[in-house]
Amino acid sequence: MLNPALEPRHNWRILLQLRAITIVGQAAAILFLFLFFDDYTNVAVMSAVIAIYALINGVLWIQLRNPELPGNTSYFLQLLLDVVELSLMFYFSGGATNPFIFYFLVPVSIAAVVLPLKYVLSLSIICTLAFSVLLNFSQPLPEFDESHMNITLSEWGMWFNFALSALFISTFLNHIVNHMRRQQTWLSRNREQLLQDEQVLAIATHAAGTAHELGTPLNSMKLIVEELIADAEENSQVSEDAYQLKNQIELCSRILRKLSEEATITADLHNENIEAKEYIEEIIEKWRILRPEIELSVDIMDAQSPKIQVDTTLNQALLNLLNNAADANPIDIKLSVRWSKSTVTLTIQDNGPGISNDVLERLGQQLTSTKDGMGIGFFLSNASVSRRGGTVALYPVEEGGTITEITLPVI
Structure with missing residues (x-):
């Protein structure tokens, strides 16, 4: 799949190259008329049109070096300029009898591949009118003596053929291209999701094995501690420490x-539909118990909140993201919760040192090591939120710190 950031530049380059041709x-055609038809009086006007056209094309070639290019409207206007230039040239060289008249289909074809359907249909209508x-x-061209252009049956056939061809290109070709783009986007996203699922599965398998292995030493430690408690009954301080251990x-x-137990429960049995405000307040209360020393200011909308679908993995994901903010800087963490008809958005802002742009680009998409150890935690949190159809995004703050934005869909 082509890089979307490079596709607009490629489209503009193709347009300018076709213009140059x-x-x-x-x-060359004007030079031919000038050399072999002395009585042809439109050479000067047509030469001026070509010169202006070439000047505009040259300016656009220079602007092509800029990192940012104009959008679809500007591209449509450039194709419209092509149609105007072609109309002027055909007007001075035989009109519909010019053998190159169907070159009008070229800008229509470009529009069908590059632009949305509304621009394609607009350009097709304009070309048909022209x-x-x-x-x-x-x-008339110089080889014709007649100056009047009566419409014949053949010319009506040419008009119908042009209109039908323009309509076919603008609808069918645009549909095919858009379908291919959607298919490529779908395949790309599924490849990324498959890779992410494989990484999560690898982490989960390793965690399950580790949990099983920890069972044996914990049982041994429990037996040893019970023996210590029995031997240290006379020493209250040692006995108290042993009980705590x-x-x-x-x-x-x-x-x-x-x-x-949670690893054996299926996702369908573990899903729960709950009001967003109630759910988030439960998460905040649980997190305050885990991290009572952290300063957290909460701002939640007062309106009736919509329902969202949650599970235990989402609970842990939100706790991980709050922990990341607390680990970055435990002072003055801000949590804002807003919702609309389609989404619930949680915004966590910390005052930590921030994250480099290089880490930001990779964080959540692949396993990334960071100095504070948040890479794997954020990766799993991002995967859990994505399973629920949500997104997690990080934004650096100019004054220092990071904003974590979690978006969850409303059911």
Whole structure:
């Protein structure tokens, strides 16, 4: 699939190259008329039209070096300029009887490949109107003695053929090109999603194996601690420390059991539809318990919130993103929650050192190592949000820090 950032420049280059070929061909035709038809009086006017056309094309070649190019409207206006120039040249050289009259189909074909359908249909109508006018109004070529242009059956056939060809190119070809673009976009996104799923699966497999392996040493530690408690009954301080250590080991065991249980539950059974405001408040309350020392200011809309679909992976994703902000700088973290008819948006702003542009480009799309260790956590969080049809984006702040924007679809 072509890089979308390079496609507009390629389209403009093709247009300017075709113009250059057209200018050379028209100049050669004018030179032929000048050399072999002394009584032909339109050479000067046609030469002036070509000169202006060539000047505009040269200016556009220079502007092609700019990093930013104008959009579809400007491209349409340039194709319209081609049609105007061709109409003037055909007017002074036989009109619809000119053997090159069907060159009108070239700008229509370019528009069908490059521009949206509304521009293509507009240009097709304009070309058809120009062709219709040239059937009745034009100046004859020098080899014809007749100065009037009566419309014959053959000319009506030419008009119908031109209109039908323009309509076919503008609709059918545009449909085919757009279909191919959608197909390429779909394939590209699915390749990226497949690669991301493979990386997540690799992490999950490794985590499950690690959780299983940790079970044995935790059980051994639990037995040793129980023996320490039994031996240290006379020493209250040692006994208290041993009890605390036992509680921590039991907590680790419960976490591992919960991890194994959640891994066996299917996604369909674990989905839940809940109001966004209620869900986010639960996440915030849980996070405050985990990180009570962090300063977090929350701004949530007062209006009735829509419902979103959540699961345990999304819970952990939001907790990870809040933890990333807290790890960057635990002071004055801001969380803003807004929603519309189609999306719920959470914005987390921290005052940390920020993230380099190089890391920003790769973060969430592939496994990335960062100094603060947020790479794998953000990768998994991004994958969890994407499963729910949402997006995660990071934006650097000029004053320092990073804005994390999470968008979730409304059901």
